[in-house]
Amino acid sequence: DAMVIQNPRYQVTQFGKPVTLSCSQTLNHNVMYWYQQKSSQAPKLLFHYYDKDFNNEADTPDNFQSRRPNTSFCFLDIRSPGLGDAAMYLCATSRVGGLGSPLHFGNGTRLTVT
């Protein structure tokens, strides 16, 4: 089945220790997104790639970076995690065109910062 896969499902890192979350897709969608979701809050868009074009949200901290080496993979790098970065990180994809296309989400990575 075509899908969006996030690894790992759970990640524990220490305060200030760099961490990388990964996402892969078999849908061949041209847009990939990273969302951050904290408890009882709306998923918050951090950035997205349209093909290789990177689009950063204005309020995404510089601490967060992303890489998309090819169509199938996208990475979220947190250079110096703080306690406030503990959250669920959701990767999603969409196919641009027509009257709209839904986002397809992975199961997320829950990040704990100790």
Next chain:
Amino acid sequence: DQQVKQNSPSLSVQEGRISILNCDYTNSMFDYFLWYKKYPAEGPTFLISISSIKDKNEDGRFTVFLNKSAKHLSLHIVPSQPGDSAVYFCAASETSGTYKYIFGTGTRLKVLA
């Protein structure tokens, strides 16, 4: 500035009855709207969408209504089942714009057996 709002954090409904979840938006450029369902420890799952050229879209037990003048949409679930208990998010996007999807804060639906 919350462009998509779900003002009811929770809703309880008896099994077999109708569940109505509401969503309001402020950006008149939004032209595509979606509903997602989320279980704990899983990613959101797409349920149903509607384009701004329509005012209703139906898929089985799920119907979404769009009122563009009021900038309001709603999701109706009939009949509600215990397996529908989850958090429901509405989302909106501009299909000719930046391909961004903006989410509401969610409504936790509990269907009582």
